[in-house]
Amino acid sequence: MPMIDADGCLINVSVEGRDGGPTLMLSNSLGCTLQMWEPQMKALTQVFRVIRYDRRGHGKSNVPPGPYTMERFGRDVLAILDDLNIEKVHWCGLSMGGMVGQWLGANAPERFGKLILANTSCYYAEPTKWLERIDVVKKGGIAAVADAVIAGWLTQDFREREPQITAKMKSMLLASPVEGYLACCEALSTLDQREMLAKIKSPTLVIAGRHDMATPISAGELIRSNIPGASMTIIDAAHISNVEQPHAFTDAVVGFLTQR
Numbered sequence: 001m002p003m004i005d006a007d008g009c010l011i012n013v014s015v016e017g018r019d020g021g022p023t024l025m026l027s028n029s030l031g032c033t034l035q036m037w038e039p040q041m042k043a044l045t046q047v048f049r050v051i052r053y054d055r056r057g058h059g060k061s062n063v064p065p066g067p068y069t070m071e072r073f074g075r076d077v078l079a080i081l082d083d084l085n086i087e088k089v090h091w092c093g094l095s096m097g098g099m100v101g102q103w104l105g106a107n108a109p110e111r112f113g114k115l116i117l118a119n120t121s122c123y124y125a126e127p128t129k130w131l132e133r134i135d136v137v138k139k140g141g142i143a144a145v146a147d148a149v150i151a152g153w154l155t156q157d158f159r160e161r162e163p164q165i166t167a168k169m170k171s172m173l174l175a176s177p178v179e180g181y182l183a184c185c186e187a188l189s190t191l192d193q194r195e196m197l198a199k200i201k202s203p204t205l206v207i208a209g210r211h212d213m214a215t216p217i218s219a220g221e222l223i224r225s226n227i228p229g230a231s232m233t234i235i236d237a238a239h240i241s242n243v244e245q246p247h248a249f250t251d252a253v254v255g256f257l258t259q260r
């Protein structure tokens with residue numbers, strides 16, 4: 001896997017799949033690494049060249065001092081594309097990945113074909129919840145919030161049915177570098193991209209989770225209604241809908257990206 005330099009921050013990048021196929025870039029959620037896309041990889045790599053990466057502060061990427069911003073995350077993506085010499089990609093980002101997708105769609109439209117913005121928000125009406133989380137993590141580490149976060153990621157039903165997958169997701173969260181996690185929470189505490197949405201011209205699919213309390217259907221609907229021509233699909237899942245409903249998620253992605 002190449003490490004790509006984005007303004008001095010080394011970003012862990014993986015490129016797999018169909019050579020010469022259209023390129024799809026996947027972008028992770030807070031506290032997840034590029035491994036979160038494992039349930040989609042078999043199907044997606046048959047159709048696309050798939051780029052995954054660990055957002056700065058996550059996984060095997062560097063953890064420069066924060067706070068971070070959506071613009072910084074967006075510029076990291078453009079650095080990856082430039083380094084790989086790739087002109088244009090489709091985008092699928094979940095949660096923070098969807099927020100970065102909004103920034104990119106509005107600020108670098110020529111580099112993006114279609115956008116999929118899953119389980120995401122363009123702003124938080126109550127940003128103090130991120131400040132509270134920062135406080136708790138500074139005192140007690142990620143372990144202090146892990147159970148509550150996992151309860152938001154996956155429905156109780158799924159957690160009971162799939163304890164191994166749930167444990168794997170929790171390990172991924174607990175392995176997050178604390179400084180990187182905090183710097184990302186700071187970016188979330190100031191998020192407001194409402195004004196940007198009207199600038200997005202790429203065909204856009206918004207995916208929302210019926211049981212997602214972190215970024216509820218109303219947050220997805222706000223994004224959909226402000227992006228010209230955007231459509232929305234609702235999946236029977238909580239926040240990490242690609243893990244909870246892998247087939248429905250993959251079908252939505254492939255269906256949208258391959259339709260003319």
Ligand SMILES: O=C(O)CC1=CCC(=O)O1
Binds near residue numbers: 031095096097188214
């Ligand atoms: O991790 C969470 O609690 C949910 C979340 C919100 C933004 C994001 O990326 O994850």
